[in-house]
Amino acid sequence: GAVVSQHPSWVICKSGTSVKIECRSLDFQATTMFWYRQFPKQSLMLMATSNEGSKATYEQGVEKDKFLINHASLTLSTLTVTSAHPEDSSFYICSASNYDEQYFGPGTRLTVT
Amino acid sequence: AQSVAQPEDQVNVAEGNPLTVKCTYSVSGNPYLFWYVQYPNRGLQFLLKYITGDNLVKGSYGFEAEFNKSQTSFHLKKPSALVSDSALYFCAVRAFGGYQKVTFGIGTKLQVIP
Helix, strand or coil, X not given: CCCEEEECCEEXXXXXXXXXXXXEECCCCCCEEEEEEECCCCCEEEEXXXXXXXXXXXXXXXXXXXXXXXXXXXXXXXXXXXXXXXXXXXXXXXEEXXXXXXXXXCCEEEEEC | CCEEECCCCEEEEECCCCEEECCEEECCCCCEEEEEEECCCCCEEEEEEECCCCCEEECHHHCXXXXXXXXXXXXXXXXXXXXXXXXXXXEEEECCCCCCCCEECXXXXXXXXX
């Protein structure tokens, strides 16, 4: 089956710094990728939808200037958390889509100290 | 707007007994329905999906789910629970097309008691 990877799997950063998370589709081209966030003991909430070569569409309440999403190629999307704060600590999961199906990455745990 | 309801925060079942994790959904048009499992500090693992065809869908690790259109339900089942099945289970729905966003339920914690 199709594989989606995320890097890093775990990152700790200091408050005020920025961190970039990569999402790659390893064996298929994904014109659309989705970014989700999961708080402890809660469900996954869609943050944004990114289409290759265009600006991401953010869900209501998600700060687009804080969570920068770039989808520069058909196999790579990045999420950059800018000026991170402890409340940004969370589990971030991406999914990559071909026409028929979405495939989820393993997730990235971000801890902001 | 599409939505998923998982009415039980936690389900406890004795090892060897059958288990059911409930899910109901709402979506425009024909639903694509999914079950995922998440172990602590891990990502989502795909269990099974319903797109069309037989209402009883078989998936990974002996799990199955029954699609009921009239009740808009997609309950997850397993005939005999294992301790290793203990995890967090998410039901999800989206409309037709891989570009459609997926909406997840809040998750149900399954605890299998030895």
